[in-house]
Amino acid sequence: MADRRDFLKASLLGASAVALASGANALTGPTGTGKTAGQGKGPRVISTWDFGVAANQAAWSVLAKGGHALDAVETGVMVPEADLKNHSVGRAGYPDRDGHVSLDASIMDADGSCGAVAALEHIAHPIQVARRVMERTPHVLLVGDGALQFALEQGFKKEELLTPESELAWKEWLKTAHYQPSANSEVRDYGKTGLPGGKDNHDTIGMLAIDAQGRLAGACTTSGMAWKLRGRVGDSPIIGAGLYVDGEVGAATSTGVGEEVIRNAGSFLVVELMRQGRSPQEACREAVMRIVKKRPHASKDLQVGFLAMNRDGEVGAFAIQPGFSYAVCDAQRQDGLLPAKSVY
Ligand code: GLY
Numbered sequence: 544m545a546d547r548r549d550f551l552k553a554s555l556l557g558a559s560a561v562a563l564a565s566g567a568n569a570l571t572g573p574t575g576t577g578k579t580a581g582q583g584k585g586p587r588v589i590s591t592w593d594f595g596v597a598a599n600q601a602a603w604s605v606l607a608k609g610g611h612a613l614d615a616v617e618t619g620v621m622v623p624e625a626d627l628k629n630h631s632v633g634r635a636g637y638p639d640r641d642g643h644v645s646l647d648a649s650i651m652d653a654d655g656s657c658g659a660v661a662a663l664e665h666i667a668h669p670i671q672v673a674r675r676v677m678e679r680t681p682h683v684l685l686v687g688d689g690a691l692q693f694a695l696e697q698g699f700k701k702e703e704l705l706t707p708e709s710e711l712a713w714k715e716w717l718k719t720a721h722y723q724p725s726a727n728s729e730v731r732d733y734g735k736t737g738l739p740g741g742k743d744n745h746d747t748i749g750m751l752a753i754d755a756q757g758r759l760a761g762a763c764t765t766s767g768m769a770w771k772l773r774g775r776v777g778d779s780p781i782i783g784a785g786l787y788v789d790g791e792v793g794a795a796t797s798t799g800v801g802e803e804v805i806r807n808a809g810s811f812l813v814v815e816l817m818r819q820g821r822s823p824q825e826a827c828r829e830a831v832m833r834i835v836k837k838r839p840h841a842s843k844d845l846q847v848g849f850l851a852m853n854r855d856g857e858v859g860a861f862a863i864q865p866g867f868s869y870a871v872c873d874a875q876r877q878d879g880l881l882p883a884k885s886v887y
Contacts, residue, residue: 586607591748624669632765639772650673651786658676661685749786778801785801800846823857831848
């Protein structure tokens with residue numbers, strides 16, 4: 544985690560010029576240089592948090608060759624899914640209260656095609672299974688044992704995803720956890736920020752891309768909250784909550800405490816606000832404010848961030864708490880990292 548914070552600081556220095564050029568934490572043209580909407584069409588890929596930089600670069604390898612946005616987002620989010628240092632996505636994700644690593648993921652294309660898996664265990668790349676659900680079944684969401692059965696039938700390998708490091712962290716937590724089944728309370732005293740949904744105790748990669756042909760797509764994948772109750776599912780695999788894409792309007796994704804995002808159909812709301820004419824930045828801000836207004840006291844102690852891109856490639860982000868960053872990659876800049884504005 545310390546490595547990630549150092550990396551974030553270094554990247555933010557590099558990104559500050561971009562932020563200044565954009566006049567806000569929203570990109571208005573292909574490189575944030577103020578070009579108007581419509582001139583900024585792709586390719587471009589954005590994703591949540593500092594680990595999004597490496598994920599974006601993998602997605603960019605697809606986009607730069609003229610590839611499809613859907614292939615780009617799938618390829619991109621597989622990077623943190625495989626990263627053993629990342630304890631909030633994929634393999635090495637922190638387990639639930641009972642020591643099981645269970646993963647959630649969703650993928651969505653511009654035409655409304657989508658697929659998702661929730662509470663999937665033993666499969667290292669849930670995003671690939673989500674795509675198979677989309678392309679090879681008439682369904683949208685498979686969960687738990689059924690999702691695992693489907694993955695195995697599709698040829699995915701069953702693996703142990705709990706690494707020694709994650710197991711050690713879980714056992715440390717058990718020493719003082721009192722093992723009470725209270726949603727979210729487990730993470731209050733865990734991590735550097737102390738905030739449920741903060742970057743050091745719970746984060747998600749949500750990635751949105753527009754390709755050279757102007758096609759939008761999105762993907763979202765997470766191991767969910769550390770030490771969650773067994774069976775808990777967050778916003779990431781819920782289409783309209785953790786991810787939503789409408790090729791006529793734009794795309795949105797979220798990170799943070801999924802319960803709050805689900806209550807407000809967060810990513811769908813962001814896209815609908817863009818449909819009504821809001822910029823991606825304004826739409827993300829309004830979606831965050833809905834959460835804060837509905838539960839003002841709870842919101843002081845939790846993090847939710849939204850990230851959005853409209854069909855012109857404009858980008859915006861907003862969060863409840865400071866500290867949410869998002870990575871941007873396009874033809875001019877492969878390693879951009881920007882701080883999102885926040886309520887507090
Ligand atoms: N945002 C991911 C989760 O709440 O599980």
